[in-house]
Amino acid sequence: MSHAPLLILYVDSHQEEYVQTLRDWVAVESDSSDVLKRPDCHRMMDMTAEKLRAMGGKVELVDIGVQELPNGQTVDLPKVVTAQFGSDPSKQTVCVYGHVDVQPAKLEDGWATDPYNLTDIDGNLYGRGASDNKAPVLAWIHTVEAYQALKIVCDLPVNVKFIIEGMEETGSNGLDAMIMAQRDSFLSDVDYILISDCGWLSRRPALTYGTRGNCYFFAEVEGPKQDLHSGVYGGTVIEPMTDLIGILDTLISPSGKILIPGIREAVAPLSDEEWKMYQDIEFDIESYKSKIGVSQLMYNNKVDLLAHRWRYPTVTVHGIEGAFSAPGTKTVIPAKVIAKFSIRQVPNMDPAVVKKQVTDYLNSVFAKRKSPNKLKVTMVIGAKPWLADTKHPLYEAGKAAVKRVFNVEPDLIREGGTIPIAKTFEDVTGKSIIMLPIGGFDDGLHSQNEKMSRYNYIEGTKLFIAYLHEVAHLKKN
Numbered sequence: 159m160s161h162a163p164l165l166i167l168y169v170d171s172h173q174e175e176y177v178q179t180l181r182d183w184v185a186v187e188s189d190s191s192d193v194l195k196r197p198d199c200h201r202m203m204d205m206t207a208e209k210l211r212a213m214g215g216k217v218e219l220v221d222i223g224v225q226e227l228p229n230g231q232t233v234d235l236p237k238v239v240t241a242q243f244g245s246d247p248s249k250q251t252v253c254v255y256g257h258v259d260v261q262p263a264k265l266e267d268g269w270a271t272d273p274y275n276l277t278d279i280d281g282n283l284y285g286r287g288a289s290d291n292k293a294p295v296l297a298w299i300h301t302v303e304a305y306q307a308l309k310i311v312c313d314l315p316v317n318v319k320f321i322i323e324g325m326e327e328t329g330s331n332g333l334d335a336m337i338m339a340q341r342d343s344f345l346s347d348v349d350y351i352l353i354s355d356c357g358w359l360s361r362r363p364a365l366t367y368g369t370r371g372n373c374y375f376f377a378e379v380e381g382p383k384q385d386l387h388s389g390v391y392g393g394t395v396i397e398p399m400t401d402l403i404g405i406l407d408t409l410i411s412p413s414g415k416i417l418i419p420g421i422r423e424a425v426a427p428l429s430d431e432e433w434k435m436y437q438d439i440e441f442d443i444e445s446y447k448s449k450i451g452v453s454q455l456m457y458n459n460k461v462d463l464l465a466h467r468w469r470y471p472t473v474t475v476h477g478i479e480g481a482f483s484a485p486g487t488k489t490v491i492p493a494k495v496i497a498k499f500s501i502r503q504v505p506n507m508d509p510a511v512v513k514k515q516v517t518d519y520l521n522s523v524f525a526k527r528k529s530p531n532k533l534k535v536t537m538v539i540g541a542k543p544w545l546a547d548t549k550h551p552l553y554e555a556g557k558a559a560v561k562r563v564f565n566v567e568p569d570l571i572r573e574g575g576t577i578p579i580a581k582t583f584e585d586v587t588g589k590s591i592i593m594l595p596i597g598g599f600d601d602g603l604h605s606q607n608e609k610m611s612r613y614n615y616i617e618g619t620k621l622f623i624a625y626l627h628e629v630a631h632l633k634k635n
């Protein structure tokens with residue numbers, strides 16, 4: 159890659175501009191889970207399209223329909239941005255997928271800085287969505303910009319397409335249908351799919367070859383027709399919250415064993431090869447504990463810990479809507495409470511089967527309580543897990559690019575989180591995916607004080623530049 163020094167110089171000399179663009183993007187509160195923020199999500203998609211258009215891309219904002227809300231109303235889904243740079247049939251064509259919506263964030267959640275004002279502290283860029291997934295999307299865009307700027311000496315080595323969405327954080331609503339609809343058009347000439355929506359395991363760069371899926375449930379228990387005074391009515395009514403907590407407590411044991419019949423039986427067994435891979439990864443349990451501020455974990459050895467983070471299912475209770483949660487001491491009996499919990503599922507689990515297993519189980523547990531209250535269980539996200547073959551040439555290209563930029567061998571890792579569209583991409587197009595993370599291990603995704611380090615943002619852009627060069631040299635199918 160004889161033009162590498164020029165490209166590196168270009169990236170280094172444009173880093174202030176890159177940070178400013180990230181600041182502009184983080185300033186948009188594109189929280190896809192809050193319908194009141196939907197105008198911001200639409201604006202975010204327009205800004206993304208505008209950026210790609212200004213670079214001369216062939217850009218479309220694809221209408222993917224509406225979202226049905228629990229109250230029966232509908233709201234427009236953010237349009238999906240597609241873009242294309244280059245259409246040379248002699249070159250490989252890659253499709254970069256990413257998202258520009260974010261998880262909710264409020265200063266009062268415990269952020270040290272305004273989550274929507276990107277703040278640089280000691281080389282870390284704090285802001286909601288900085289790492290998940292705005293900076294990685296921008297790093298891919300800067301990659302194309304850098305090649306365009308140096309076109310006279312080094313043309314874009316592959317054709318690059320983008321699919322950028324605005325509903326990933328709520329399960330990629332509407333995207334499956336769009337991918338299917340575009341299979342024989344926009345996606346027809348795509349050779350490989352590249353995703354950078356995850357992070358490293360440590361300070362060592364990584365290539366990701368698996369993600370868990372996510373089955374997200376609402377369990378609603380409804381009792382009296384309105385909230386009640388617990389002094390006046392407590393002891394006489396069967397409380398919805400007590401019922402709800404009771405059934406939630408039957409999902410998983412204190413030691414992390416999932417108690418829903420059929421779930422554990424479906425999980426693909428850990429192979430010797432996998433065990434060996436996990437064993438060979440450098441991972442410090444003590445620094446993991448101190449990073450998240452806990453004194454004890456579910457498992458004390460590296461292999462069990464990594465396996466339960468990446469390739470075994472888990473249940474998490476996220477919250478209870480309708481519960482009293484403000485500061486203070488309101489003595490209320492909530493009339494209706496809705497628990498939100500999800501199951502991160504793995505090969506060979508199937509979301510449709512999980513839905514039935516969970517619904518049947520909770521209904522049977524609830525029936526035993528002989529409560530007059532009503533239970534309603536719904537699955538609102540059913541995203542599948544994804545697993546790649548690390549022997550695929552895409553991973554060899556990834557190793558070469560990491561070596562070139564960081565001068566180390568990457569970790570080969572799985573991700574405990576979910577990229578809902580990954581499996582669909584693969585199933586619909588028949589093309590292979592690589593996940594090429596640039597997020598740091600301590601970026602605080604979905605949490606307070608999310609950040610992207612300047613180092614990862616800038617060196618990550620260089621990694622993508624090197625990666626496209628490597629992909630260009632793969633044998634064309």
Ligand SMILES: CC(C)C[C@H](NC(=O)CN)C(=O)O
Pocket residue numbers: 290291326327328329355356372539541574575576577578603
């Ligand atoms: C289905 C989930 C909401 C998807 C979400 N994805 C990511 O965070 C990836 N950036 C997750 O919680 O895993």
